[in-house]
Amino acid sequence: xxxxxxxxxxxxxxxxxxxxxxxxxxxxxxxxxxxxxxxxxxxxxxxxxxxxxxxxxxxxxxxxxxxxxxxxxxxxxxxxxxxxxxxxxxxxxxxxxxxxxxxxxxxxxxxxxxxxxxxxxxxxxxxxxxxxxxxxxxxxxxxxxxxxxxxxxxxxxxxxxxxxxxxxxxxxxxxxxxxxxxxxxxxxxxxxxxxxxxxxxxxxxxxxxxxxxxxxxxxxxxxx
Numbered sequence: 001x002x003x004x005x006x007x008x009x010x011x012x013x014x015x016x017x018x019x020x021x022x023x024x025x026x027x028x029x030x031x032x033x034x035x036x037x038x039x040x041x042x043x044x045x046x047x048x049x050x051x052x053x054x055x056x057x058x059x060x061x062x063x064x065x066x067x068x069x070x071x072x073x074x075x076x077x078x079x080x081x082x083x084x085x086x087x088x089x090x091x092x093x094x095x096x097x098x099x100x101x102x103x104x105x106x107x108x109x110x111x112x113x114x115x116x117x118x119x120x121x122x123x124x125x126x127x128x129x130x131x132x133x134x135x136x137x138x139x140x141x142x143x144x145x146x147x148x149x150x151x152x153x154x155x156x157x158x159x160x161x162x163x164x165x166x167x168x169x170x171x172x173x174x175x176x177x178x179x180x181x182x183x184x185x186x187x188x189x190x191x192x193x194x195x196x197x198x199x200x201x202x203x204x205x206x207x208x209x210x211x212x213x214x215x216x217x218x219x220x221x222x223x224x
Contacts, residue, residue, distance in 0.1 A: 001154065014144055023124030023154055029084035031099045032062075034117035035075040037110045046112040051102055057081040059103060059148065077103065082127055089207040092120045130161070143171050149174040160193035 001020055004011065009015040044064040048057050060078040062069045069076045079099050081087060087095060096118055104111035138156045143147055151170035153162075159169045172188040179185045195201075 016139055016144060020139065020154060022137040023134055024129045026083040026129050027085040027088055028123040028126035029081040029087045029095070029097060030121040030123070031079040032119040033077050033099070033115055035113040036116050037074050037113050039075040039107060039113055041107060046106065048106065055081055055083050079103070086204055088122045112197050141170060142177055149177045158189065
């Protein structure tokens, strides 16, 4: 989005679009490995923690998730690292060695299997970084351009979803705005997120009360 903004004088002329320069993302490393044999993976999606202090990662069984790999003779695995800035400068061979070791820590069969193909993708600021104070810089779905509607992670909405789910939901919301504008088509039905549990509501109320007290004591600069 920042690249689009940097190349468009029209977008740069509007404060709402210039504000996105205050937003950021975390670096992502995506590694796809093809193994020479089928390795039993209990779950198709596996979130992993405790390997690196600042980095989380997930590995996916693509044989189970993607039709194109369903009948592969060997196992195809996707490994994604988030906040992976310390990994990006490494050579592909070093990254593959690390990934293989991590996988083997989870499922020992990966240690003996042979890698027959591989792909390493590095994406700077590839995943949205939500931080205190960032909400004020998010874009509205309906912009100051009459014919421009927005969807994605950096869009304000009240649905309560985040990440991929939020991108999907805001896409439906943008489509509904277009239906409203042109009076053509049928609106998508957006299922609301379930209400928070009572202890979450209570914690949010306490947090809001603390913030209000803090604002009455400290300048706004300390509480973005």
